[in-house]
Amino acid sequence: MLIKLVLAVQDKRLQKYLAQSFSLSDIRVESFGNLVSPWQKVMRSCGDIIVISESIIPRPSESGIAMLNDLPENPTTVILHDGDSSEEHAQLVAAGADVVLFSGVSKKRLLEAIETTLESRRQLIQLNRFHPKHPTKPQLSDFVLESDSMRIFIDEVRQVSTSNSPLLIMGETGVGKEHLAKAIHAESPRATGPFIAVNTAALPEQILESELFGHAEGAFTGAVRSRRGTFELAHNGTIFLDEIGEMPLHLQAKLLRVLQDYEVKPIGSESPIWVDVRVIAATNRDLEKEVTRKNFRKDLYYRLSVVTLTIPPLRKRKEDIPHMARHFLDLYRYKIGRDVEGISDAAMKALSHYEWPGNVRELMNVIERAILICHDSEISVRDLPSVFHDNGVLSTRILDGGLPNLETAWKGRTLPEVRDEMVSHLERRYIEMVLRKTGGRVGKAARIAGIHPRGLYDKMKTFGIRKEDFKR
Numbered sequence: 001m002l003i004k005l006v007l008a009v010q011d012k013r014l015q016k017y018l019a020q021s022f023s024l025s026d027i028r029v030e031s032f033g034n035l036v037s038p039w040q041k042v043m044r045s046c047g048d049i050i051v052i053s054e055s056i057i058p059r060p061s062e063s064g065i066a067m068l069n070d071l072p073e074n075p076t077t078v079i080l081h082d083g084d085s086s087e088e089h090a091q092l093v094a095a096g097a098d099v100v101l102f103s104g105v106s107k108k109r110l111l112e113a114i115e116t117t118l119e120s121r122r123q124l125i126q127l128n129r130f131h132p133k134h135p136t137k138p139q140l141s142d143f144v145l146e147s148d149s150m151r152i153f154i155d156e157v158r159q160v161s162t163s164n165s166p167l168l169i170m171g172e173t174g175v176g177k178e179h180l181a182k183a184i185h186a187e188s189p190r191a192t193g194p195f196i197a198v199n200t201a202a203l204p205e206q207i208l209e210s211e212l213f214g215h216a217e218g219a220f221t222g223a224v225r226s227r228r229g230t231f232e233l234a235h236n237g238t239i240f241l242d243e244i245g246e247m248p249l250h251l252q253a254k255l256l257r258v259l260q261d262y263e264v265k266p267i268g269s270e271s272p273i274w275v276d277v278r279v280i281a282a283t284n285r286d287l288e289k290e291v292t293r294k295n296f297r298k299d300l301y302y303r304l305s306v307v308t309l310t311i312p313p314l315r316k317r318k319e320d321i322p323h324m325a326r327h328f329l330d331l332y333r334y335k336i337g338r339d340v341e342g343i344s345d346a347a348m349k350a351l352s353h354y355e356w357p358g359n360v361r362e363l364m365n366v367i368e369r370a371i372l373i374c375h376d377s378e379i380s381v382r383d384l385p386s387v388f389h390d391n392g393v394l395s396t397r398i399l400d401g402g403l404p405n406l407e408t409a410w411k412g413r414t415l416p417e418v419r420d421e422m423v424s425h426l427e428r429r430y431i432e433m434v435l436r437k438t439g440g441r442v443g444k445a446a447r448i449a450g451i452h453p454r455g456l457y458d459k460m461k462t463f464g465i466r467k468e469d470f471k472r
């Protein structure tokens with residue numbers, strides 16, 4: 001992450017000196033001391049560290065310091081005080097300032113003190129990143145490699161994981177593109193830096209632009225504070241751009257500039273920011289086709305596709321299914337706290353024969369659900385959704401108005417099981433219907449369905465429904 005150091009120092013020469021001294025690679029300096037309303041600028045600046053002359057803070061200083069501490073970035077505040085009285089310094093510290101320095105100390109001492117706050121900020125960022133509340137990181141060594149196709153694939157991945165070049169990961173929905181990108185990041189020299197994922201399909205165009213590149217204060221109506229873009233926050237790390245095929249054309253041009261010059265220009269700002277970020281993009285679309293249809297820029301495609309990794313779908317590596325199923329069983333039984341120890345042979349056979357349109361995500365969901373409804377020590381076929389025992393015929397027939405012998409079909413199954421199964425069939429059919437009606441337009445389909453596009457999107461992922469299949 002690029003640390004933002006905000007300087008609002010009354011002494012212009014000192015401010016210039018500090019700005020020049022801290023123009024290091026992981027620090028972005030912004031100076032406001034010589035502007036007309038430096039306080040307002042400071043408050044809207046998104047700084048990580050704010051070095052400010054006490055005279056710039058509105059009176060009473062206690063409430064001014066409280067306002068700085070309330071900023072969403074939770075900045076480290078360094079206050080330069082003209083007086084040398086330790087009592088006054090103690091009062092400012094008591095009001096919440098992190099460091100108080102006499103502005104008359106030597107420049108060397110001042111630099112050392114600010115450098116110390118920068119170092120603790122770096123450590124804080126690292127600490128947050130490795131905090132136990134963050135899920136454990138996927139590693140390439142954790143991938144199940146029973147199938148030849150996956151063994152060959154992971155060998156290929158190992159050859160490119162340590163380089164700095166952009167990567168394009170292709171593969172069907174739920175196949176593990178983001179999971180792989182995280183593992184590549186974890187094994188690259190950037191592992192101690194941030195990994196930030198952005199789903200380019202999930203955000204409206206202007207929000208996406210600001211999310212990626214940031215914006216200056218006042219760049220557009222409502223931009224009351226400046227905002228730091230993902231590229232800036234991912235400095236020294238990796239940015240994962242999911243669903244790159246959905247990115248609007250004008251943002252594709254902007255992204256290409258970042259990939260070529262490593263420079264980001266926030267919306268409404270004239271000064272570019274230099275960033276060191278590795279880009280990993282992913283898509284489940286055929287980008288080459290999108291280039292021919294002029295939906296995707298050819299030059300960006302060439303820049304991104306130098307190294308392309310295509311994850312095989314689960315149905316093409318069925319040898320991996322039993323291992324993955326057992327892996328998810330271990331994961332969820334601890335998480336859910338159920339004593340389910342295994343999967344019966346028949347259930348495993350059913351899992352291995354299924355086509356998995358939703359790939360690994362669908363397998364995870366099926367195992368989690370099975371653990372929840374399983375009453376024995378082993379998952380059996382009846383704990384799996386109906387597609388695994390009657391190919392979904394029962395629910396489908398009921399939905400289509402046919403009435404099979406319900407008594408036989410539902411024998412030995414609980415009401416929650418039957419209800420869950422019916423509801424998920426109903427949801428799948430409904431979603432397919434609205435997508436057919438809207439030609440695959442998720443926003444429009446969500447409006448008809450009366451749910452949030454994000455919710456519809458998540459359900460489509462769960463069921464392995466691809467909007468492309470509905471495009472006219």
Ligand SMILES: Nc1ncnc2c1ncn2[C@@H]1O[C@H](COP(=O)(O)OP(=O)(O)OP(=O)(O)O)[C@@H](O)[C@H]1O
Pocket residue numbers: 142143144171172173174175176177178179180242282284360361364461
């Ligand atoms: N090899 C794997 N081992 C363990 N878990 C995996 C593996 N691959 C994928 N997963 C899990 O499956 C789920 C779906 O994976 P992920 O989100 O990476 O898929 P995706 O291809 O990026 O999906 P989409 O195209 O829909 O965005 C995630 O919860 C992920 O952790």
